[in-house]
Amino acid sequence: MLVGVDLSAETDILLRRVEAEIRRRHLTDHRMGYAWTIVPLLPILVGIALVVGFLTVVISSISSLQQAGGSVAAVAGILTLYMFGLISIYAVQIVNALAFYFLIDRRSRHFKRQQLLFDAVPKYLSASKNFASHENIGRLAELSEDSMFEEQDRPAGLWAILSIFATPIVGLIVAYDLTQDLRRHEERQSAYQQTLSSALEEAGIVHLPFASLKPHRRDPIVYIVLTVITAGLFWIYWFYTMLKDYNEHFTEQAALEDQLLASLKPAMTCAACGGSIPQNVRFCPLCGAAQSGSRDTTDRTKSDQ
Numbered sequence: 001m002l003v004g005v006d007l008s009a010e011t012d013i014l015l016r017r018v019e020a021e022i023r024r025r026h027l028t029d030h031r032m033g034y035a036w037t038i039v040p041l042l043p044i045l046v047g048i049a050l051v052v053g054f055l056t057v058v059i060s061s062i063s064s065l066q067q068a069g070g071s072v073a074a075v076a077g078i079l080t081l082y083m084f085g086l087i088s089i090y091a092v093q094i095v096n097a098l099a100f101y102f103l104i105d106r107r108s109r110h111f112k113r114q115q116l117l118f119d120a121v122p123k124y125l126s127a128s129k130n131f132a133s134h135e136n137i138g139r140l141a142e143l144s145e146d147s148m149f150e151e152q153d154r155p156a157g158l159w160a161i162l163s164i165f166a167t168p169i170v171g172l173i174v175a176y177d178l179t180q181d182l183r184r185h186e187e188r189q190s191a192y193q194q195t196l197s198s199a200l201e202e203a204g205i206v207h208l209p210f211a212s213l214k215p216h217r218r219d220p221i222v223y224i225v226l227t228v229i230t231a232g233l234f235w236i237y238w239f240y241t242m243l244k245d246y247n248e249h250f251t252e253q254a255a256l257e258d259q260l261l262a263s264l265k266p267a268m269t270c271a272a273c274g275g276s277i278p279q280n281v282r283f284c285p286l287c288g289a290a291q292s293g294s295r296d297t298t299d300r301t302k303s304d305q
Contacts, residue, residue, distance in 0.1 A: 010127050011124060011127045014120060014123050014124035014127055015124055015264060015265060017116075017120045017124075018117065018120045018121055018124055018260075018261070018264060019261060019264075019265060021113055021116050021117040021120060022117065022257045022258075022260070022261050024113060025110075025113060025250075025253075025254060025257065027109070028106070028109035028110050028112070028113045029106070029109075029110050029113075029250040029253065029254065030102070030105075030106040030109070030250075031246075031247045031250055031251075032102060032103070032106070032243050032246075032247065034240070034243055034244075036099055036102075036239075036243055037236070037239060037240050037243065039095055039096060039099045039239060040232075040235050040236045040239045041236060042092045042095060042096075043092055046085075046088045046089070046092055049084075049088070050081070050084075050085050050088070053081045053084065053085075054081060056077075057077040057078055057080075057081050060077055061077060061078075093163070093164045093167060094164070096163055096164075096167055096171070097160040097161065097163045097164050098160070099239075100156075100159055100160050100163045100170070100171070100174050101156045101157065101159070101160035102156075103174065103178060103242060103243075103246075104154050104155075104156035104159055104160075104174065104178070105156040106246065107154070107178055107181060107182075107246065108153040108154055108156065110246075110250065110253075111147070111151040111153075111181075111185065112153065114147070114189075114253070115144065115147045115148050115151065117257070118140070118143065118144040118147055118192060119141075119144045119148075121140065121196065121260070122137050122140035122141050122144065122199070124264070125137060125140075125199055125200075125203050136195055136198050136199040136202060137199065139195045140192065140195055140196060140199060143188055143191060143192045143195070144192075146188060147185075147188055150184065150188075151181065151184075151185060154177065159173075159174055168232075171235070172224055172227065175220065175223070175224075175235075175238055175239070175242060176220040176221075176223075176224065178242050178246075179218050179220040179223065179238075179241075179242065179245075180220050182216055182245055182246060182249060183215075183216060183217055183218065185249075186213060186215050186216060186249065187215075189213065189253075190212075190213060190215070193210050193213070193256065196210075196260075197209070197210055200263060205263055205264065210256060210259060210260075211252070211255065211256065211259075213249075213252050213253075213256070214248060214252060216241075216245040216248070216249065218241060218245070223238050226238075270284040270287065270289060270291065271289070271291070272284060272287050272289035273287040273289065
């Protein structure tokens with residue numbers, strides 16, 4: 001909770017801005033389902049289907065040539081296989097393009113929202129009367145500026161279109177950027193979190209210690225080498241890690257933001273751990289315990305009765 005902080009008009013506006021950026025995460029932090037792992041498998045599946053189809057056409061053609069009109073059937077089978085292969089290749093390219101678009105777009109949306117949040121928090125602390133030391137405020141502002149400079153938007157639509165014409169090359173470039181960006185993003189976020197904890201304590205804002213974020217320190221150079229020497233088979237695992245790592249990061253980031261908001265704007269006290277939590281939450285973002293005072297829990301209790 002806030003200790004001796006005068007919520008003037010300016011601080012109230014800044015606090016609302018912090019809350020707005022946190023509440024907006026459902027629009028930016030899109031968790032992609034692991035069904036997308038089928039994307040790197042599609043070329044293999046299509047290749048197997050084409051080989052099986054080719055062998056079927058060859059065997060069928062040999063048998064048909066011994067009968068009247070067999071040559072026509074053989075030509076028809078070859079044309080059908082050709083059309084199937086052509087359509088399948090374009091379908092795989094389109095699905096790849098969609099996957100790249102969603103992967104890049106959610107990265108850019110999340111980074112942009114967090115940049116705005118990083119920028120709003122130190123301004124709120126500085127505007128409050130019990131502000132933290134200038135050193136911590138300056139460090140938070142510095143990290144916010146670094147984030148805006150280093151984590152610029154990537155044109156998801158452009159990269160998706162390019163992937164249609166040069167899938168292997170574009171795929172490696174996109175995977176390299178996404179893997180490297182997340183690692184640097186989490187390193188910067190960890191430094192911001194440590195400084196923020198000190199700033200909150202100096203500002204007289206009581207809060208539980210922030211949970212440490214799980215780092216995803218994958219080396220994209222090593223992953224590129226492994227993809228090349230395995231003839232693309234390692235790409236299946238790499239694609240999976242891009243789904244998983246960002247999904248995990250969004251989940252951990254959400255817990256951190258809920259804890260931050262509860263510290264800046266407490267509304268309830270968790271009966272299990274005693275931490276300050278937002279109003280009407282079903283579960284405590286700090287310890288995960290169900291909250292009997294939340295609206296959802298109360299409604300569920302009434303329905304059970």
